[in-house]
Amino acid sequence: MAGSNTSLDAEKIRRDFPVVTSSINGKPMVYLDSANTSQKPVAVIDAMTAFMREGYAPINRSAYSLAAEATEKYEGARTKVAKFINAKSSREIVFTKNATEALNLIAYSWGRTNLKRGDVVVLTHMEHHANIVPWQMLQQEIGIELRWVPLTSDFQLDLSSLSNLLAGAKVFSFTSMSNVLGTINPVEKLCAAAHAVGALAIVDACQSVPHAPTDVQAWGADFTMFSSHKMCGPSGVGVLWGREALLEAMPPFLGGGNMISEVRLDGFKCAELPAKFEAGTPPITEVIGLGAAVDYLNGIGMANVRRHEVEMSSYVLENLTARFGDEITIHGPRNPELRGATFSFAFRGIHPHDLSQILDQTNVCVRAGHHCAKPLMKIIGANATARASFYLYNTKADADALANALDSASDIF
Amino acid sequence: MPGVEDLYREIILDHYRTPRNRGELPPPAVCTEGNNPLCGDDIRIFLDIADGVVRDVKFSGQGCSISQSSTSMMTVAIKGKPVEEVRALVRRFKHMMTLSDDEGAVDESIKLGDIEALGGVVKFPVRIKCATLGWNTLLEGLNSSQG
Numbered sequence: 001m002a003g004s005n006t007s008l009d010a011e012k013i014r015r016d017f018p019v020v021t022s023s024i025n026g027k028p029m030v031y032l033d034s035a036n037t038s039q040k041p042v043a044v045i046d047a048m049t050a051f052m053r054e055g056y057a058p059i060n061r062s063a064y065s066l067a068a069e070a071t072e073k074y075e076g077a078r079t080k081v082a083k084f085i086n087a088k089s090s091r092e093i094v095f096t097k098n099a100t101e102a103l104n105l106i107a108y109s110w111g112r113t114n115l116k117r118g119d120v121v122v123l124t125h126m127e128h129h130a131n132i133v134p135w136q137m138l139q140q141e142i143g144i145e146l147r148w149v150p151l152t153s154d155f156q157l158d159l160s161s162l163s164n165l166l167a168g169a170k171v172f173s174f175t176s177m178s179n180v181l182g183t184i185n186p187v188e189k190l191c192a193a194a195h196a197v198g199a200l201a202i203v204d205a206c207q208s209v210p211h212a213p214t215d216v217q218a219w220g221a222d223f224t225m226f227s228s229h230k231m232c233g234p235s236g237v238g239v240l241w242g243r244e245a246l247l248e249a250m251p252p253f254l255g256g257g258n259m260i261s262e263v264r265l266d267g268f269k270c271a272e273l274p275a276k277f278e279a280g281t282p283p284i285t286e287v288i289g290l291g292a293a294v295d296y297l298n299g300i301g302m303a304n305v306r307r308h309e310v311e312m313s314s315y316v317l318e319n320l321t322a323r324f325g326d327e328i329t330i331h332g333p334r335n336p337e338l339r340g341a342t343f344s345f346a347f348r349g350i351h352p353h354d355l356s357q358i359l360d361q362t363n364v365c366v367r368a369g370h371h372c373a374k375p376l377m378k379i380i381g382a383n384a385t386a387r388a389s390f391y392l393y394n395t396k397a398d399a400d401a402l403a404n405a406l407d408s409a410s411d412i413f
Numbered sequence: 414m415p416g417v418e419d420l421y422r423e424i425i426l427d428h429y430r431t432p433r434n435r436g437e438l439p440p441p442a443v444c445t446e447g448n449n450p451l452c453g454d455d456i457r458i459f460l461d462i463a464d465g466v467v468r469d470v471k472f473s474g475q476g477c478s479i480s481q482s483s484t485s486m487m488t489v490a491i492k493g494k495p496v497e498e499v500r501a502l503v504r505r506f507k508h509m510m511t512l513s514d515d516e517g518a519v520d521e522s523i524k525l526g527d528i529e530a531l532g533g534v535v536k537f538p539v540r541i542k543c544a545t546l547g548w549n550t551l552l553e554g555l556n557s558s559q560g
Contacts, residue, residue, distance in 0.1 A: 353452045353477035353543065354421075361417055370453035377453060383475045384453040412421050413429075413478070 007307035008300055010395045013121050016041040016296075020393045024407025030364040030401040035179055035207060035342045035389030037229045040293075044232055047292035048285050059284055060275070061257060074284055076202055078274070084223070084294045086215040087241050092278040094247070099206045100130040101268040102225035102240035104171075105253045105277065106202060107134035110223075111171075113251055117143040120169040120198070124149040124185075125156055125379050126178040130371040131204045135173070139386070149174070151379065155181045155332050155348055156189075166197045173202035176224075177211075180371045180380075180387065182313075182334040182339040184208065191220040200246075206230060210297075211340055211391070212306040216241055230288065233293035237286040241279070254279035310342040312390045316343060316399045323403055326349075331380050341390035344371070348410050352386040358409040359386075365373045419533035420540065421478065428482035433489050436471040443558045444471075446474075447550030449542055454480050456547055460554045465496050472547065479531075479540050484547030486528050496555060503548055510534065510541050 006047055017039045022029050032037055057070040075090070076393065082090040096102045111134075115121070121135050121144055138144050147165045152158045157174075172194035177184045187208075191201035203224040205214065210231035216224055216326035221244050223242045229316060242250075252270055253261055256279040262269040270276045297305065311334035319342075320328050329346040333339045347355060351369035367387045369375045388402055437444075438459035446457045455477035461469040470488045488507075491499045501520055507517040509532055534544045 036469055275424065290442075351477035353454075353540075357420065357537070357540070368452060374453065383455070413426070 004071035006356050008304040008312065010393060012207040013109040013300065014393045015393070016043065017393050025378065027363050028401075030362070030398050030405075032394065032402060033365045033367050033397060034210075034394075035340075035387065036231050036367050038210060039392055039393065040234065040289075041232055041296050043296045044234065044292045048234065048289040051285055051288050054198040056285070071282065073288050073291070074282070077294070078285045080291045080294040082241075083233045084214065084298070085209065085241060086217050086291040088217065089244060091130075092241055092244050092247065092273045093337060094242070094280055096225075096238040096240050096277075097236065097283075098229075098238035098246070099204070099227040101237070102238050103130050103202075103267060104134045105240060106223055106225075106242075107316040108201075109136055109140050109250045109253045109277075109342070110246070111135075112142070113144060115144050116169060117351065118145060119175065120147055121146045122147045122149065122165050122169045122194075124174045125151050126157070126181060126183065126376050127173075127175055127373065128179055128204065129374070131157055131175065131202075133174055133279065134373065139324060147328065154334075155183050157183075157185055158342055159189075159193075161232065162193055163197075166199060167193070168195060169199040170195055171200045173200075173204070173205065175204040175206075176209075177207035177340050177342075178332075178373075178376070179207050180344050180373050180385070181335055181378055182344075184340060186340055187219045187221070191222075195220065195338065207340060207342070211302075211309055222246055222313040228290040228293065229291055230292075232296055234286045236281075236283045239290075242248070244273065247277070252276050252279070256280045257275035258282075273322045300392060308392055309390060310396060312396075312399065313339060313343045315396050316388075316390070316402075318340065319399060319403055320345075320406075324406070328406075331382070331385060341394075343389070344385040344387045344388065346382065346385060346407055348413075350409055350413055352384045354413070355386045355409055356407075358412060359402070359405045360403065362408075364405040366402070368404075415533075415536040419444065419536055422530040424486075424527050424530045424531060425478065425482045426471060426526075429478040432472075432485040434471050434485065434492065435473065437473050437558075438469060439473050442469070443554050445550050445554040447496040447546050447553070449476070449546050451539070451542060452477065454543070454546065456480065456550055457486060458484075458547065458550045458554050460470070460557050460558060462496060462555075466495055467491050467496065467499055471509055476546065477543055479534060479543040480546045483528075483531055483544045486531070487547050487551065490526065490528060496559075499551075500555065503552055506548055507545060510545055 019039045047323045057067040059071040060073045078090045078093050082093045119292050149160045176187050183251045196199035200222045203221045205224045205226045206210040209226040225240045228237045260268050261271045356368035442459045442461045448455050456474035459471045472484050504517040
């Protein structure tokens with residue numbers, strides 16, 4: 001019903017996701033927590049299961065054909081990811097544990113090599129803790145200075161004093177899309193502003209890569225990172241992309257097997273990229289799952305995913321506002337073109353934790369809390385919010401289920 | 414899935430809507446702060462302890478219905494009580510929340526009264542931290558007032 005008049009057939013897509021079409025106690029699942037982690041399509045589940053049942057072997061270290069094929073599958077996934085974000089080469093793709101590890105890798109490896117006391121790193125008020133704490137650790141350790149781009153009253157980055165903030169900066173690290181507000185930032189413009197002062201541009205793309213086409217070369221970024229589990233892939237693997245020359249010049253992060261080309265009693269020599277940053281046995285099955293997720297998303301088309309989510313955003317914003325008026329406060333931009341389909345809100349004074357508990361009675365899954373962005377929560381004046389986030393498998397029926405569940409929540413309080 | 418009626422009992426909602434002993438106490442009252450990292454809630458407990466007795470207690474901060482009502486009921490239960498009785502009550506409560514500490518035996522004969530209504534929270538494991546937030550903060554306050 002709802003899928004027919006939108007840019008992709010969400011009704012058909014839903015059937016690819018077992019959890020999305022499941023039910024508990026006879027009530028259908030309404031999964032609205034994809035900004036947290038997405039559900040997995042059968043294609044990904046099957047690719048991982050098939051590999052473990054029929055093809056599992058170590059990679060990069062054995063000559064037998066089973067191992068050679070496993071290596072081919074693992075490296076094949078790297079090539080898929082490189083194309084997915086238009087990286088120049090798959091040597092620029094490093095698999096990490098998650099996006100948090102990727103940010104820590106940059107702060108640890110690039111940061112400790114290139115930053116000294118008093119150097120400036122610019123962040124924004126809408127960052128996730130993963131793009132705050134690694135820099136604060138450097139602040140404690142070597143005394144770098146942190147500066148913050150503030151927000152406007154309509155939840156955009158306030159760029160009016162950006163050139164002052166960036167003056168003399170070595171790094172500008174920012175999110176492509178806020179995981180709390182849904183705000184989509186002007187990534188190309190921000191990268192250009194960083195480069196104009198000779199600073200590195202680091203883009204935390206966790207919230208945008210799963211939801212819209214990504215072109216790291218068009219962005220003009222230096223580093224970006226995102227996680228598999230938010231883009232229909234498994235948890236346990238994240239992606240770091242960096243310009244080859246930068247990765248080449250950086251010292252390794254973790255030391256051990258796979259990341260070396262030579263080890264003697266008096267020292268070691270690093271492996272070539274990207275193995276240099278992949279110490280130890282990687283999450284082989286998970287990387288292959290991520291490759292299958294990329295295939296799945298390509299089959300649908302990222303531009304179609306984005307269009308669907310713009311349509312969902314329009315529907316959600318219009319309906320929640322029409323139905324609840326002043327009883328609901330949505331912390332984020334009103335223009336669907338400037339935001340993703342992630343909505344943090346306050347409703348009728350009910351604490352978000354209580355709200356999510358009551359919504360759970362009808363299987364409406366929303367996140368409640370600070371969304372790993374405590375500084376931002378303080379700025380918007382909330383201890384916690386409830387957050388409903390939509391993805392390619394969500395329909396207008398899901399948005400209606402959310403509204404109905406919200407309406408009944410105040411019966412209890 | 415347990416129904417929310419096990420969680421949101423009338424006495425709990427009553428304490429949430431009309432919290433008792435809400436406010437602050439000036440120094441030298443002991444003030445301790447507790448945070449629930451899961452949901453961002455914070456709570457402050459103010460204790461006026463003299464001669465081994467909790468003379469007065471107040472609380473402030475923001476939180477969900479469970480953390481607020483649990484703390485409200487707790488303040489009613491401990492006001493005017495000797496510190497040792499309060500500690501035994503905390504042990505009894507945490508035992509009900511199946512988070513009992515190993516120090517000191519639990520006296521099952523201690524009456525919980527209205528607090529018994531919070532027993533339903535154990536069916537919702539994510540919310541146990543909400544129910545115990547005020548109690549853990551109280552415990553910290555008792556310890557620091559003795560130190």
